[in-house]
Amino acid sequence: MSVSIPAAQPLPPNVMDAMCPSRQVLEHVTSRWGVLVLAALLERPYRFSELRRFIGGVSEKMLAQTLQTLERDGFVHRDAQPVIPPRVDYSLTALGREAAEQVWALARWTERHVDDVRRAQEVYDEARAS
Amino acid sequence: MSVSIPAAQPLPPNVMDAMCPSRQVLEHVTSRWGVLVLAALLERPYRFSELRRFIGGVSEKMLAQTLQTLERDGFVHRDAQPVIPPRVDYSLTALGREAAEQVWALARWTERHVDDVRRAQEVYDEARAS
DNA sequence: CGGAATCCGTGATGATACTG
């Protein structure tokens, strides 16, 4: 005799994701590797392995996944040349360039103020070293 | 006889985190709830539960955690009044306001272009529905 | 070279219950 289990509705983990599609896009461009990919491509087009070396510390899987997401969103153009060995170039679309500039502006802002933040953190931490 | 295993160095999960402190700050302000908290506080100060209702879908734990992180970074000011029942108001610092404006600019950009992205995604998905 | 597929650990996230 099996017990009838109501099976909690899988549904979206939280409501915002469904309500706010721009949230996903925001998470794509501000994702761990998304920021760095966009920043790199803002400079010039890159090949896959070139990008991997440039960014440093990213696994093949995550780089491929990040690039696919950004390509699907229409931010990155993928140019796969049918040669051997394979050669694939990635570059920004017009839309991607706009996004990259926004993200890059935010990234530069944080870089400029990282010292302010560090000091604030020290004050905060010391105040509760009680 | 046990085999001597070199034991892969635990070390930092990836190099960028250690190399680039601004990455952490960037992740704080662009985190799932960080963006929404900063956006809300850009409008006006909020109390805890008020903020929770306004944002919607955020657990107490995550909201508290997000606010603490942002406070530690010097973006958010926490004003706890010693009354009963407790009343705590959150507002932006000068630094936080700058950060919030940057983040909000990025958020607005994605909102404006979310339709472009949606169309790009449809094209992408259809092209490989092979 | 540029991936795709698989397995797997763990840290982030959320639900619940409790506290001052």
Add this chain to the structure above:
DNA sequence: CAGTATCATCACGGATTCCG
């Protein structure tokens, strides 16, 4: 009201292997 503590989960990210 404004949290903290505890526990369960699950998606993110890494390592490895295989393919065209």
